Amino acid sequence: MLELRLVQGSLLNKVLEAIRELVNDANFDCSATGFSLQAMDSSHVALVALLLRSEGVEHYRCDRNLSMGMNLNNMAKMLRCSGNDDIITVKADDGSDTVTFMFESPNQDKIADFEMKLMDIDSEHLGIPDSEYQATVRMPSAEFARICKDLSSIGDTVVISVTKEGVKFSAAGDIGTANIVCRQNKTVDKPEEATVIEMQEPVSLTFALRYMNSFTKATPLSETVAISLSSELPVVVEYKIAEMGYIRFYLAPKIEEDDEEMKS
Amino acid sequence: MLELRLVQGSLLNKVLEAIRELVNDANFDCSATGFSLQAMDSSHVALVALLLRSEGVEHYRCDRNLSMGMNLNNMAKMLRCSGNDDIITVKADDGSDTVTFMFESPNQDKIADFEMKLMDIDSEHLGIPDSEYQATVRMPSAEFARICKDLSSIGDTVVISVTKEGVKFSAAGDIGTANIVCRQNKTVDKPEEATVIEMQEPVSLTFALRYMNSFTKATPLSETVAISLSSELPVVVEYKIAEMGYIRFYLAPKIEEDDEEMKS
Amino acid sequence: MLELRLVQGSLLNKVLEAIRELVNDANFDCSATGFSLQAMDSSHVALVALLLRSEGVEHYRCDRNLSMGMNLNNMAKMLRCSGNDDIITVKADDGSDTVTFMFESPNQDKIADFEMKLMDIDSEHLGIPDSEYQATVRMPSAEFARICKDLSSIGDTVVISVTKEGVKFSAAGDIGTANIVCRQNKTVDKPEEATVIEMQEPVSLTFALRYMNSFTKATPLSETVAISLSSELPVVVEYKIAEMGYIRFYLAPKIEEDDEEMKS
Numbered sequence: 001m002l003e004l005r006l007v008q009g010s011l012l013n014k015v016l017e018a019i020r021e022l023v024n025d026a027n028f029d030c031s032a033t034g035f036s037l038q039a040m041d042s043s044h045v046a047l048v049a050l051l052l053r054s055e056g057v058e059h060y061r062c063d064r065n066l067s068m069g070m071n072l073n074n075m076a077k078m079l080r081c082s083g084n085d086d087i088i089t090v091k092a093d094d095g096s097d098t099v100t101f102m103f104e105s106p107n108q109d110k111i112a113d114f115e116m117k118l119m120d121i122d123s124e125h126l127g128i129p130d131s132e133y134q135a136t137v138r139m140p141s142a143e144f145a146r147i148c149k150d151l152s153s154i155g156d157t158v159v160i161s162v163t164k165e166g167v168k169f170s171a172a173g174d175i176g177t178a179n180i181v182c183r184q185n186k187t188v189d190k191p192e193e194a195t196v197i198e199m200q201e202p203v204s205l206t207f208a209l210r211y212m213n214s215f216t217k218a219t220p221l222s223e224t225v226a227i228s229l230s231s232e233l234p235v236v237v238e239y240k241i242a243e244m245g246y247i248r249f250y251l252a253p254k255i256e257e258d259d260e261e262m263k264s
Numbered sequence: 265m266l267e268l269r270l271v272q273g274s275l276l277n278k279v280l281e282a283i284r285e286l287v288n289d290a291n292f293d294c295s296a297t298g299f300s301l302q303a304m305d306s307s308h309v310a311l312v313a314l315l316l317r318s319e320g321v322e323h324y325r326c327d328r329n330l331s332m333g334m335n336l337n338n339m340a341k342m343l344r345c346s347g348n349d350d351i352i353t354v355k356a357d358d359g360s361d362t363v364t365f366m367f368e369s370p371n372q373d374k375i376a377d378f379e380m381k382l383m384d385i386d387s388e389h390l391g392i393p394d395s396e397y398q399a400t401v402r403m404p405s406a407e408f409a410r411i412c413k414d415l416s417s418i419g420d421t422v423v424i425s426v427t428k429e430g431v432k433f434s435a436a437g438d439i440g441t442a443n444i445v446c447r448q449n450k451t452v453d454k455p456e457e458a459t460v461i462e463m464q465e466p467v468s469l470t471f472a473l474r475y476m477n478s479f480t481k482a483t484p485l486s487e488t489v490a491i492s493l494s495s496e497l498p499v500v501v502e503y504k505i506a507e508m509g510y511i512r513f514y515l516a517p518k519i520e521e522d523d524e525e526m527k528s
Numbered sequence: 529m530l531e532l533r534l535v536q537g538s539l540l541n542k543v544l545e546a547i548r549e550l551v552n553d554a555n556f557d558c559s560a561t562g563f564s565l566q567a568m569d570s571s572h573v574a575l576v577a578l579l580l581r582s583e584g585v586e587h588y589r590c591d592r593n594l595s596m597g598m599n600l601n602n603m604a605k606m607l608r609c610s611g612n613d614d615i616i617t618v619k620a621d622d623g624s625d626t627v628t629f630m631f632e633s634p635n636q637d638k639i640a641d642f643e644m645k646l647m648d649i650d651s652e653h654l655g656i657p658d659s660e661y662q663a664t665v666r667m668p669s670a671e672f673a674r675i676c677k678d679l680s681s682i683g684d685t686v687v688i689s690v691t692k693e694g695v696k697f698s699a700a701g702d703i704g705t706a707n708i709v710c711r712q713n714k715t716v717d718k719p720e721e722a723t724v725i726e727m728q729e730p731v732s733l734t735f736a737l738r739y740m741n742s743f744t745k746a747t748p749l750s751e752t753v754a755i756s757l758s759s760e761l762p763v764v765v766e767y768k769i770a771e772m773g774y775i776r777f778y779l780a781p782k783i784e785e786d787d788e789e790m791k792s
Contacts, residue, residue, distance in 0.1 A: 074439040081414035081442070098440065109449045109459065110407070114418070116440040143638070150609035154642070175602040176626065176644040178609070185637045195637065338703040345678035345706070362704065373713045373723065374671070378682070380704040 002066055002092045003028045004052075006061035009088030009103065011241060013079045018218035018239070018247055019048050020072040022211075027120050030066040030092075034245065038125055047250040049233070053233070056244020059089075068092060068099055069121035079112040080242060085153075093241060128250070133228040133236075135162040135199040140192060141225040141239065145216035147180050152209045154178045156182065157254060161204035162229060171209070192195045192223035203229045205253040212237070215249040266294045266330050266356045268316075269323035273352030273367065275485070275505060277343045282503070282511055283312050284336040284484035286475075289342060289385050294330040294356075295340060298509065301487040302389055310475045311498070311514040313392065322507020323353075331387035332356060332363055356382075372430045392514070397428040397492040397500075399463040404456060405489040405503065409480035411444050416473045421518060425468035426461060435473070456487035467493045469517040476501070479513040530558045530620045531596050532580075533587035537616030539749070539769060541607045544635035546746035546767070546775055547576050548600040550739075553649050558594040558620075562773065566653055574739045575654065575762070575778040584772020587617075596620060596627055606642040620646075656778070661756040661764070663690040663727040667710060668720060669753040669767065673744035675708050680737045682706045685782060689732040690725060690757060697787065699737070720751035731757045733781040740765070743777040 006012055019026075019037075026039040032184050034057075037050040054060040073244075082088055082103040089102040096118075103112040151158050155171035155178075162168075166183040184197045215237045222239040229235050234250040241247065269274055283290075283301075298321075301314040318324040346352055346367040351365040360382075367376040369437040411433050415422050419437035426432075430447040448461045479501045483489075486503040493499050498514040505511065531548075534540055534547040547565075554567040562585075565578040582588040609632040610616055617630040624646075631640040647671065675697050679686050683701035690696075712725045743765045745752075750767040757763050762778040 071439070077417045077439065078442070081417065107449075109447050110444065111447075112414075112442065112444040114440060114442045150640075153605045153609065175599070175605065176642060178606070178640065178642045180638065180640040183637050183639075185635075335703070341681045341703065342706070345681065371713075373711050374708065375711075376678075376703060376706065376708040378706045 001063050001094055002068075002090065003059065003061040004030075004035055004057055004090040005166045006088045006090075007058045009082055009086045010084050012088050012090075013082065014218075014220045015050060015052075015241065015247065016072060016076045017081055018221060019050065020076050021214045021217055022046060022048055022249075025069065025071050025119065027065070027067045027069050029067070029121050030062045032062055034060070035090075039123065041211075041214075045208075045251065046214070047126065047128075049246075049248045049250070051245040053245050054242065056242065064094060066092060066094065069119040070099070070116065071119060074116060078116055081114060083110075094176075106196070108223060131230065131233055132200070133233070134201050134203040134230045135197065135239055136226055136228045137162060137195070137197055138224055138226045139167070139195040141219045143195075143217070143223055144225050144227070145180065145219045147182075148209060148212045148216055151178055151180070152213060156209055157206050158209050158212060159204060159206050160227070160229065160235075162199060163202050164197065164199060165195065166195070167227075185216050193248065203231055205229055205231060205235065207251055207253060211249075211251050214250075218247050218249075221247065226233065265325065265327050265358055266332075266354065267323065267325040268294075268321055268354040268355070270352045270354075271322045271347055272506070273350045274348050276352050276354075277340075277346065278313060278482075278484045279316075279511065280336060280340045280343055282485060283314065284340050285478045285481055286310060287336055287515075289333065289335050289383065291333050291385050291387050294326045294332070296326055298324070299354075299462070303387065305475075305478075306354055309388065309472075309515065310478070311392075313510075313512045314516070316505065317507040317509050320506065328358060329423045330356060330358065333383040334363070334380065335383060338380060339517055342380055345376065345378060347374075348475055395494065395497055396464070397497070398465050398467040398494045399429045399461065400490055400492045401426060401459070401461055402488055402490045403459040405480070405483045405486055407446065408489050408491070409458075409483045411446075412473060412476045412480050415442055415444070416477060420473055421470050422473050422476060423468060423470050424491070424493060424499075425466070426463055427466050428461065428463060430459070431461065431491075469493055469495060469496055469499065470519075471499060471515055475515050476511075479515075482511050482513075485511065529591050529622055530589065530596075530618065531589040532558075532563055532585055533616040534584045534616045534618075536770070537610055537614045538612050540616050540618075541610065542746075542748045543578060543580075543603075543769065543775065544600060544604045544607055546749060547578065548604050549742045549745055550574060550576055550777075551600055551653045552598050553597065553647065554651050555595045555597050555651050558596070558747075560590055563618075564673070567651065567741075569739075573736075573779065574742070575656075577656065577774075577776045577778070579773040580769065581773050584770065586759065592622060594620060594622065597647040598627070598644065599647060602644060606644055606649055609640065609642060611638075614628045648732060659758065659761055661761070662726070662729050662731040662758045663725065664754055664756045665690060665695045665723070665725055665752045666752055667695070669744070669747045669750055671710065671723075672753050672755070673747045676737060676740045676744050679706055679708070680741060684737055685734050686737050686740060687734050688755070688757065688763075689730070690727055691730050692725065692727060694723070695725065695755075731759060733757055733759065733763065735763060735779055739777075739779050743779075746775050746777075749775065 022041040023039040029036050034053040083104045086103040091100045101114045151171040155173035159170040169180045185195045188194050218239040226238045234252045237249040239247045286305040288305040293300050298317040349370045350367040356366045365378045415435040419435035433444045444470040449459045452458050482503040490502045496517045501513040503511045550569040551567040557564050562581040606669035613634045614631040619628045626643050629642045651774045679699040687698040697708045713723045716722050746767040754766045765777040767775045
């Protein structure tokens with residue numbers, strides 16, 4: 001039996017909006033340690049990994065491991081019926097073919113139960129090794145989202161180049177070229193406005209903007225984003241989810257003119 | 265001759281927006297007692313009744329009964345040209361084939377006259393008897409609108425079930441089921457936030473959500489809505505219009521799988 | 529070499545939005561006196577003239593006259609990548625086939641360079657003589673925009689009639705007629721809310737609303753608009769740009785049922 005109670009229920013809504021542009025159907029894996037999901041996008045180029053740790057959640061009970069296949073669009077339809085301040089509880093009985101989302105209004109006057117059919121989804125779980133990265137950029141998530149959106153009006157790919165001084169995002173296309181430089185800046189009023197660079201050595205990699213723009217759907221989840229780059233590895237774009245977990249997106253860099261698919 | 269002057273002119277705009285999704289053409293009936301309209305929707309399933317009482321209006325003059333056929337989309341086009349704070353006057357001469365909407369800005373610097381052609385519309389006036397209902401639910405109109413919209417993402421019909429404790433709205437469809445319970449609650453800070461149930465006996469009826477959603481276009485007119493239910497009668501969904509009148513929507517319940525049209 | 533630095537960079541964005549519905553490609557002419565543009569709309573009915581004077585701009589340098597052909601949609605795509613509070617610098621080297629737009633964030637942490645390809649555009653510069661007008665109406669630009677938009681829901685043309693008392697905008701169409709009168713009013717709290725009429729003699733002229741509505745895209749540039757009318761001349765609709773210049777739109781009146789093109 002699974003029972004996960006989120007006082008800040010709107011987080012679950014934001015999680016869904018963050019991933020459903022990339023993934024249609026996915027298994028949510030529930031265990032004693034928490035609630036997680038790992039899925040490739042439909043074109044098998046990008047990977048999403050979600051984790052909500054049990055200790056970060058107001059109430060969490062999971063008697064035995066459960067894997068629940070869900071259609072994310074249907075799940076989003078149901079979650080969108082929750083109020084912004086509602087408490088959301090996710091419930092499933094062992095062996096049941098449905099999951100229930102319960103929405104409680106803050107004053108308990110309105111209580112809604114949405115029961116959704118589960119589905120069988122084949123999936124293989126990729127082991128993602130912990131890696132050292134040549135460079136990690138931490139910056140305001142809204143800034144990163146704006147840059148990816150802006151560069152999409154110029155070209156299809158972005159070159160991300162990191163030096164000690166800052167990070168440069170570049171694009172080129174029929175109408176011209178664009179270079180956007182964000183300087184390292186740790187002396188800001190609010191820590192979430194800082195741009196901080198941790199670097200072993202300079203790195204410059206090219207990515208499809210289409211995927212980067214999909215990743216930025218997670219912007220409402222966190223004020224900052226961490227982008228970890230190495231020439232031999234997929235980039236990791238990470239959004240922390242409050243105290244309880246994260247969403248991480250992985251995307252292989254483009255090598256010359258070829259589309260490289262991520263290998264497990 | 266008709267002359268109706270509304271200092272809160274934006275009300276007339278809201279009235280139009282409330283009914284024009286259901287009704288294209290309708291007769292506005294003017295008499296000494298007020299300004300009214302009764303019309304079936306184009307599929308002859310739902311009925312709208314509007315009343316603006318003469319005593320509720322700032323200035324009202326109607327020398328003899330007038331029935332003015334109007335295309336509601338054209339009327340809405342004209343009313344949308346009024347400012348939010350404008351005073352609106354509706355004027356028609358006896359026997360004229362036009363009606364004039366006059367919009368005065370609060371400081372009288374801008375005065376607009378919109379003259380619209382009237383049309384001949386056949387209509388029969390249904391006598392709607394005053395009835396006793398098994399149950400009447402009064403609740404915040406925005407809450408009711410939200411519930412109808414939310415359930416539309418699950419199914420095509422809503423079952424409304426009233427008990428002493430509260431009112432339950434249910435829907436079912438391909439992706440699952442939903443139940444939303446609003447508890448009776450009279451102890452709220454503002455009376456318009458209360459959910460109040462008057463009940464002779466429990467009642468449970470099924471309605472097409474498509475029509476319910478159309479009715480909720482009247483939400484901007486009133487902070488509360490009253491839903492009156494009896495198993496033998498069409499539901500009445502009523503929105504009060506300030507001190508001056510109401511819009512009422514009538515819809516026959518669905519019986520098993522059949523669409524039942526309302527009979528006069 | 530051209531260098532134009534605008535601390536209030538968002539102005540340039542608004543200028544582009546004001547003209548690109550009318551004009552696709554145009555030459556920007558740079559000289560010691562400033563930055564200007566003159567172009568006919570694609571149907572050769574309306575004329576746009578833009579001027580940004582060198583002395584109104586924070587930094588301006590133009591060593592020799594330059595004419596830069598730009599695609600305004602591409603230029604708008606790039607300018608839309610600037611932040612609302614960014615400082616914008618326009619740079620071009622003599623003989624270069626590109627122009628660079630540099631956007632600096634207020635705290636200098638983000639610096640973007642967008643380089644756009646220039647194009648060759650044939651154009652003839654029309655000499656527009658200074659004229660005396662029978663009447664000039666100065667009014668809030670938002671009011672004028674609202675009136676043009678509202679009348680578009682009634683008809684295709686607007687008759688603008690000026691008398692000492694005020695200005696009347698009229699339209700007629702299938703669904704009826706509309707007259708909107710704005711009275712002269714100089715005694716307002718804020719000068720930008722005044723409606724002021726300067727008149728040699730009454731004048732009444734007819735214009736295509738489609739063009740008038742395009743002109744009102746310049747509304748964000750200025751709180752007031754000046755409309756200058758004479759029966760023998762194209763109307764001039766002028767929006768001032770801060771202390772530094774203006775956008776002027778010229779449109780020939782309609783004579784009876786014919787479309788009259790503007791002659792140089």
